[in-house]
Amino acid sequence: MTVSKVASMADAIKDLVRDGDTVAIEGFTHLISFAAGHEIIRQGRRDLTLARLTPDLIYDQMVAAGVARKLIFSWLGNPGVGGLNAIRRRVERAAVAASGEPALELEEYSHHGMVGRYVAGAANLPFYPLRSYFETDLPKANPLIREVASPYGDGVVYAVPPLRPDVTVVHAQRASAAGDTQVWGLLGCQKEAAFAADRVIVVVEEVVSDEVIRADPNRTIIPGLIVDAVVVEPWGAHPSYVQGAYDRDNQFYLDWDPISRDEAATQAWLRDWVHGVAGRAEYVEKLGPERLAMLRPSGSAPSGSVDYGQYA
């Protein structure tokens, strides 16, 4: 009998995320655990290094809330909308000078470089080689991007160092209580980031039985073996999306632009929607049934099923 790892979000963050940690809340536009990010804000963590390919709105909110001292990333924007304004205020010269606060530290790669960093971290390798960065200014901006000669004498490539987050948070459609996690739709680098991490929190729309997992083992991207906590948090990825369950709340991505351009409006939003609610259930209630209904898929598109066969 496997032990259940099901925990509340408050307990999972309290037990597994510490001040000063490197935290990766991954998910490429899809399956971004806003619920975990908001709980980290509520619990007042400090001096975090936040890693993500695309910091997205969740890291803009976390930076605005003062939990972070550094970002590791490859594309800093509000996808399809514009910039991340709270982060820009901590980076751009005029805004940093006006605030009197220290600038946010940035460590910047390309997407392939960030993916490779997780791969090297997960595979226990000293670096990851790739054919990016030639003739660009990125190695000057980030001296951790270095040239390496092929040991076989056929040229030079670039190397990026392994990334081993203290904690990776992954949102998923479903997992067993033991943490065996299944995802469909965009996979991003959830698997790589989870295997690279010291501690793993999986947040799911629903917990399913072990039989459901075992009926479709090809869909399992993360085994319970490496999972420390399973948090059940329906709508936990809002305003990002969960394939088959709910769509991206694009109106929120649009609304965040004017909110985040104004520091007072940003702080007011955090008071209302993060500090002002006890957790995700209350946030979902506050969103209201009409908003949620608009985000449901317009129709169904079930996968075909395959027969794995019995070999008893």
Next chain:
Amino acid sequence: MTDTTTPAAFTKSEMMIVAAARELAGQRVCFVGVGLPNIAVNLAKRTVAPDMELVYEAGVFGARPGRLPLSIGDPTIVTGATAVTSMFELFTFYLQGGLIDVGFLGAAQIDRFGNINTTVIGDYDEPTTRLPGSGGACEIAINARQVFVIMRQSRRSFVDSIDFRTSPGNLGGAENSARIRQEQGWLGRGPSVVVTDLGIYHFDDDGEMRLDSLHPGATLDEARATIGWDLRTAPTLETTPPPTADEIRLIREELDPGGAYTK
């Protein structure tokens, strides 16, 4: 039936998107970037390049979006696609492995050799404006067989010297670029087309951007006034055929009914 008549009115943005989509005729595998490339490629798929495979860096090969994706990670690129891959597979096997014919990029700044900046305006450590950064652009510029660029023209974006080189183009010129690309084992030949709101540029033998076609209504003076170097033009300057009624209908009714890209 496609309607090939010219509509009474079209915007500069619509002309730019249509011109960019037409450049994709005959291409087999296209890596789709965020923003304007997204709509241009989706228009091409519905017009000149129905068999083109759309590749999204989020990890999709052979996407068949049922609506214009809101971002490059929209759920509509997954449903009905040929394959969903991890980003690791996408960047290694598909892009670095040489399967991408065209990478389609936008830019904040571009120089005469097609080198691109999407990182910062000003000094890197204390920027005036912080831009998104590379994303997948620097590896697309190096590994895609050719690179198309779509962006609006202005003195702020078409500059003599870019503030940061995020994605390499023809470096300091074609000869230099060809030598470096070969020495370093790049699969890509670099930028081949730049489509703006005023015209269509290709690259001369020496690697410099050359205006080949002006869009209807655009003037050479306007093109010169919005470019930060001494503009080179083709010996015979063409006029871009205007959008057809069918192209405009697809943009306004199917792809961008909210006018997010075309205002």
